Amino acid sequence: MIKSTIVACLAALLTTAAHAGSDEQDEYYTFIRQQQQVTGTIWDMPVELVGESLSPMNIEAGGSLFQLWAIHTSEATDYLLDQKLVGAYLPAATLSITTGDPTLASGGIPRTRADQPFYLHTNVSGLLSPGDEIPDAATKVLLEHYAKDYPETFSLSRTEVLADGPIDSGYITENGTQTITFPTTSLTGADPTKVSGEEHFLIHALADEDNDYSQTELASAMIQIWPVADGSISGITDNQTIDLQVPDLTVTLNDLYPNSTTYLQIYPGAPSLGTTGTKLPGSVLVLDQDKSESRVLTVENWGSVVTDDTQHTIELITVTPFGTERLATVTFGANRVLKVRAMITNME
Amino acid sequence: MKFPIQKVAAIIPVTGLMLLTTGIGAEMRDRITPEELLKRKAAGGGMDAFQKPNTPDPRVKSPATPSIINESILLSDGNHWTLVPKGSVLHLPEKQKHHVVTQPTGTFTRWSEFLKRNISWLSAESVSMDTATGKNPISTETTDAWPRRGAIVIAVHRGGAISVKPPAVPEPPKS
Secondary structure (H helix, E strand, O other), X not given: OEOOOOHHHHHHHHHOOOOOOOOOOOOEEEEEEEEEOOOOOEEEEOOOOOOOOOOOOOEOOOOEEEEEEEEEOOOOOEEEEEEEEEOOOOOEEEEEEEEOOOOOEOOXXXXXXXXXXXXXXEEEEOOOOOOOOOOHHHOOEEEEEEEEEOOOOOOOOHHHHHOOOOOEEEEEOOOEEEEEXXXXXXXXXXXXXXXXXXXXXXXXXXXXXXXXXXXXXXXXXXXEEEOOOEEEEEXXXXXXXXXXXXXXXXXXXXXXXXXXXXXXXXXXXXXXXXXXXXXXXXXXXXXXXXXXXEEEEEEOOOHHHOOOOOOEEEEEEEEEOOEEEEEEEEEEEEOOOOOOOXXXXXXX | OOOOOOOOOEEEOOOOOOOOOOOOOOOEEXXXXXXXXXHHHHOOOXXXXXXXXXXXXXXXXXXXXXXXXXXXXXXXXXXXXXXXEOOOEEEOOXXXXXXXXXXXXXXXXXXXXXXXHOOOOEEEEXXXXXXXXXXXXXXXXXXXXXXXXXXXXXXXXXXXXXXXXXOOOOOOOOO
């Protein structure tokens, strides 16, 4: 048997637990359970929140399963955060995902938008070349792809995502690294720009008839998908003429990206995409959070940015890691001449 | 599942504004339409080129609904509870059986803290890996002492609860 330092394994598992508490006062408690696949010995490994540790249990030739669990301290619910099957004669694999959003959600989870590409990076080693006496299970691993829509709570457990089975799967038959490009999300909906949810990827070893693994997962990765924002401006209609008293504007914002800045801008003239205008006071909304959000804003007293009595355009703009987009536009005229109604009389 | 983290949304006055730098100055475009996105999806990509299994590969194993709570022994003191692997309970006195529960109640507490709280009826027996895997049985001197403790005895290794496999029954000599 091989006594191995499970540094990479535990470091990868523990990274996802970095934000969890381990004290009774915190919400979640995390720990690693190691299960030997041949002897069946199960050991709960006390670990620090983040770090690496030497596993004193040997890695059996038949493999050891490492599972990272989180338990909610008051709700008595458990969550399997990650698991890896490690063995001297098993292939090894890693998975990671990169996107156009450089910031990660809580727990180090990559995220992107429904219309944006993301990249799955795989690294497999330990596969044997096919041969007469080489079992098929030693020559390939299976990559599975799962996808699940978010419920209204925007929260899913791993179990819920995997419950319906993979939407796609395929064999990896060569050692080495590769990057798989997904041009958009695989989530589907009546409006493809408005889907949200999670996509998970798993790599499995193939258990041949001589092995009795409790499970075969070697690596996993996940990504959050958020909708494309949309919005509208009301309180002023196209080609309306305003006077000195500008109307209050109601800005309806739907599904703003978690990392975004959204605002109204104004400029003279007809709509011209790409124009840098003047931002309306009180219209800027900055989000830096874990979920998309919808809001309704009221913008008042914005008359100071109307430069003259000509046609003006107001645009609703959102800036995300994926670029700058125009969500809505309205054009109006201005006529701010002061009219005085009065009579001049002589006082006797 | 997301761990709680506080993030703030802010409505920022125009003056002195610090905007996201990513994307600003980049070419502005109109929001993508559903029709445009469908065209992008139709172009394919992803795992299209992979060799697919004809049927779900039977060599892949995933537990249907993994739950460590369902797969463990639960211990409770009425206000707190913890879990230990099945097979880790070495000795269970009759008068302490009510501490082994099927449903967790109260606040979950990690094993080491739960042991400290309940040292009056709970104890830990440190075992080696050879003992845990069934190679070397626990001595009778040790096992004889357990009833005198009057406590539940849990096998531990380096502070973590561990299952203990009974030693294999020696095969009878061949006649």
